[in-house]
Ligand SMILES: Nc1ncnc2c1ncn2[C@@H]1O[C@H](COP(=O)(O)OP(=O)(O)O)[C@@H](O)[C@H]1O
């Protein structure tokens with residue numbers, strides 16, 4: 001046991017993203033170095049708490065992982081302690097937390113995981129949350145780590161699609177992730193110079209999309225369209241890739257790029273190719289921005305633990321680290337709005353969102 005006797009658990013939950021290991025390293029090293037804490041790694045998110053799988057992390061375990069993608073702890077996006085195969089196993093999760101003799105638990109997760117964390121903290125667990133997701137859709141924080149890396153992947157893909165699209169004079173469609181939020185498509189699309197960006201927040205009019213593509217094809221003989229996986233036509237449905245019935249939100253989105261290609265093919269006299277980036281956006285080494293940001297978040301979360309401040313989420317607001325109560329963040333998401341500066345810039349540059357006039361709603 002460490003001199004201070006402080007025992008802190010850590011877990012990663014929900015879809016992985018680049019920078020998870022940077023947070024684990026930062027939380028663990030700063031608590032070990034400054035509080036002489038013992039760090040207990042919980043395996044596979046909340047599943048590890050349910051199935052009682054945890055192991056101490058040594059300083060060495062947390063070294064050399066800053067640049068690696070994924071999570072050394074594993075993760076899970078369908079293990080809800082309040083509904084695990086139809087049963088509420090939250091009491092045994094709390095019991096296991098006490099059995100591990102934890103002073104606190106750091107949960108690195110997205111909207112779903114932070115909602116679970118809020119419920120567990122109401123049952124007496126000392127929890128500090130660290131927001132993660134490539135989707136950048138968490139309420140209360142200006143951004144999440146993993147997002148910069150994901151948009152960098154989108155940008156690289158668009159640069160590549162541009163050269164091949166230009167050579168063949170084609171309309172190139174790229175589908176990004178993001179669930180019901182358009183942040184990845186908006187930022188990736190802007191960084192990659194897209195002509196048309198379709199977001200979940202603003203259902204598109206297919207004739208307007210066709211008009212915008214045709215205009216660009218006439219002007220420069222090729223065009224780039226970015227579509228978020230959660231985008232849908234006006235009065236239309238989401239495009240669903242699969243259903244994970246054990247998940248709190250069973251829908252897995254995907255396939256809109258191919259669907260759009262079919263819809264546009266009958267309206268345009270142009271060759272069209274569709275690409276879906278998928279999990280490439282989630283994997284691999286974090287960008288330098290995400291490494292530093294994730295490290296800062298981890299250190300801040302560790303400082304909250306050291307000060308016995310629990311039931312909180314470490315966030316960034318106006319470039320300052322601060323914290324918010326879990327209950328404020330739980331069950332909320334942050335979507336693109338028309339007053340977002342990147343959206344405003346896109347409109348000023350003539351990017352089409354497939355919406356007629358100013359009919360954004
Ligand atoms: N609103 C919610 N209330 C309770 N549990 C939830 C809620 N949303 C998701 N969960 C559970 O939280 C875990 C992670 O959720 P998920 O949405 O996959 O990831 P993320 O934390 O990245 O949003 C899963 O075990 C899921 O069953």
Ligand SMILES: O=P(O)(O)OC[C@H]1O[C@](O)(COP(=O)(O)O)[C@@H](O)[C@@H]1O
Nearest residue numbers: 014015110133134135177178179252
């Ligand atoms: O890996 P899965 O289960 O296919 O889930 C895909 C979803 O996870 C994400 O990559 C990340 O979402 P979360 O951060 O909320 O887990 C979404 O963009 C995407 O819709």
Ligand SMILES: [Mg+2]
Nearest residue numbers: 110111112133
């Ligand atoms: Mg989520």
